[in-house]
Amino acid sequence: MFQKVLVANRGEIAVRIIRALRELGITSVAVFSEADRYALHTELADEAICIGPAKGIDSYANPVAVLSAANVSGADAIHPGYGFLSERSDFASLCEKMNIKFIGPNSDIIRDMGNKQNARTTMREAGVPIVPGGKDLVENIEQARKIAEETGYPLMIKAADGGGGKGMRLASSPEELEPMFTQAQNETQSIYxxxxxxxxxxxxxxxxxxxxxxxxxxxxxxxxGERDCSLQRNNQKVIEFAPSPTLSEETRNKLNQAAVDAAKAIGYTNAGTIEFLVDNDENFYFMEMNTRLQVEHPITEMVTGVDIVKAQIEIAAGQPLPFKQSDIELNGFAIECRLNAEDPYNHFQPSSGYIDRLFLPNGGMGLRVETTLYSNYTLPPFYDSMVAKIITHQPTREDAFKLMERALYEVTVEGLNTNIELLEALISHPEVQADNVHAKWLEEEFMPQWIEEVKEHSALNE
Structure with missing residues (x-):
């Protein structure tokens, strides 16, 4: 087992990994930017090293800074968490060359799965159903038109190296194809x-x-098992469920087996997530593979009893899985809500600043909160807006929803704008509780009505 692990991240996920390392008896090393000097993860780690200025590209996403910290601290492994360097094949390769264990798959796998078109080809060869589309990268509008004629509309134009909705555009008709293609291409160039x-x-x-x-x-x-992540805004997940409330057992078994077959076909190691789209007839199609820990991993941990972060560390240390497939049982139902520092009433503008008062829910079986917030802390404005994850787990879906409604009611964050009212409205919505939603439901059906209700409520109070 490792003696010392550097956590190349910040926020709640850095806290989560540091706690797992302490439970495993491994020394933890936190890294922090100048803006995060008083962040919670720096207080909880055994050691903490400043790696640069506030902007992520100059600190947390700077391979040289992170590897220098690992070298200085004597860490024999690095856990990247998610975001920043977690899916950078060049960073994983540098770790390999420096004989520092990267807690994740090898650099070749990260590279191959990071290119979405290459991943599609790999999955097709492994017998996993993929979304119909072009077989090769598209370099110009003429190629795009040819693919459109073959597959039909609507089409998604995506950055091959993208994720999180970046470099992505929807073309619903031939008239939209060229402008959307140009926008996607320009954004892809600027980001990647x-x-x-x-x-x-x-x-x-x-x-x-x-x-x-x-x-x-x-x-x-x-x-x-699987997670349902259909409640999204701008291709960013808002609420997740485990297991999927509505999949038939036949489809569930096929879907899960397809993921296992795909992982075996590419020689995958460590934790990973394979994402699918499932239509109304329960046909499923490979979308992408995330070669890292997911934000929503806690709900899977709750229903399986498997600590995924500890498993990552043990796998990277060369230990075999202590269980086989027949040992995994899904128990109950779990929900995760992402609490973001943002203003839903003002185009979801990110929020930052001094936290005057903080209360996050606790008490009761099956309630878990992961956060980086504490009272009298000043949240910096430079990073992702997610500040906490609220997770409930109960024997039934109904009870999990009831517990989540209670938990969200108790959330108090004074000094920041948050999306708490949006989460409360969603979690109590009949269509959400009945799982009558799809990946565009929140944006297309819920948000327009909710915004109008907010406007009416504001007008009455003026």
């Missing part, structure tokens, strides 16, 4: 430094379902 795009048919309406897998270095692969 290339113009690599691919095109695929839009599956609509569809649910966004992902399967969590674990794979050790001895060739054993298991799945930990």
């Amino acid at each position: 430094g290339n113009r690599h795009l691919y095109i695929e048919r839009t599956i609509y309406p569809a649910k966004h379902i992902e399967v969590q897998i674990l794979a050790d270095e001895q060739g054993n692969v298991v799945h930990l």
